[in-house]
Amino acid sequence: MNVKRISAFFITVIVTLAVIATTSPGLLGKIKLGLDLKGGFEILYVAEPFTAGQKVTPATLKKAAESIAQRADKLGVAEPEVLAEGENRIRVRLAGVQNEDEVRQKIGKPSSLTFRDPDGNNMLIGTDFVEGGASVGYDQTNQPVVQIKLKDRSKFKDVTTKMVGKPLSIFLDEEKLSSPMVNTPIDSDVATITGSFKFEEAQKLADTINLGALPLKLTEKYTQVVGASLGQMSLEQTIRAGIIASVIILVFMILLYRLPGIIAAFTLITYTWLLLVLFDWINATLTLPGIAALVLGIGMAVDANIITYERIKEEIRSGKSIPSSLKAGSKASFRTIMDANITNIISSLVLYYIGNGAIKGFALTTMLSIVVSILTNVFFSRFLIHLLIKGNVFKKPGYFGVKEADIREL
Secondary structure, eight states: OOOHHHHHHHHHHHHHHHHHHHHHHHHHHHHHHHHHHHHHHEEEEEEEESSOOOOOOOOHHHHHHHHHHHHHHHHTTTSSSSEEETEEEEEEEEESSSSSHHHHHHHTTTOOOOEEEETEEEEEEEEEEEEEEEEEEEOOTTOOOEEEEESSSHHOOOOOHHTTTTTTTEEETTTEEEEEOOOOOOOOSEEOSSSSSSSSHHHHHHHHEEEEEEEEEEEEEEEEEOHHHHHHEOOOOHHHHHHHHHHHHHHHHHHSSSSSHHHHHHHHHHHHHHHHHHHHTTOOOEOOOHHHHHHHHHHHHHHHHHHHHHHHHHHHHHOOOOOHHHHHHHHHHHHHHHHHHHHHHHHHHHHHHOTTTTHHHHHHHHHHHHHHHHIIIHHHHHHHHHHHTTTSOOOOOGGGTOOOGGOOOO
């Protein structure tokens, strides 16, 4: 018996299980649940320009989506999902929302950018400025300033003439962004906001002004509401089904493949834990399609183990020694496994590229599952079984699910 290899095997298993046991509760608690599992609502907006003759561009659509996301954040919605789709659509998913009517009313309303006098009167509004016309520049002392392009030079001159010696406050909805002082009438098609800005502060103000000057009208095209109780029921049923299926798979692997089946069960547990770690690291949102992709990944991981162990069993039946059978079976099965996984990754990439929303989530989860499966159920599994076999303890064919009567002489 090779004590070092056997010890390395058990230390690896024990340490891995200890890490999984101690970190899994925290990982499960931090997983973000999607709309279909937590409850909430989804809205598909169609964006149209306010002004006739203008077009909805990818840039304005993206900025409108950012504006909606910012507004949802201010309403206390946890991590809203807002996606620009196609040429003129914005999809909004808000999970865990209780006051649905209030949130829908506020997020669909375009941001209102206004320049007000000290009495609160609107002197300029967002549509007086060029779309996306706010940018960061520098004055003669190399101090960052915010520059905004105007549509009507004469109107701006009239406003600044009236406002000499007074602050012209900038509001996005009812939030005051800045209150620059008007020192002299400005006859220019560019308004300059000065102050003791850092570059990041000036850039943030310019971006916010651009959001408020966005002339897009949003119309609800489609609405889907998922109640919290329905989402919770979906989650509970999905978890129950996943646990039952996993137990059946693990029992099947152990009964059919004996020692390799035990290793497969351990690496499948490791695979699931690593996926949870990865989801937490990339801050992913778990949805029903994502869980379906996760279950599919478990099936593919099991398939990789079955292909490997069946090839090893064939080599043992042919009369080869256990170490030789492991080497030959692992080598013969590797290409088959990689071909299947690469094909699935390619198909998932296509789905991710042409799909949207839930389809993209399914495709991304599938790709992540495949990568983690290769690491755990191919490389990690083979590492563990090599330790056991080279430990010279488990030498009988029965440990690998092969009857001695089935072994052919070389």
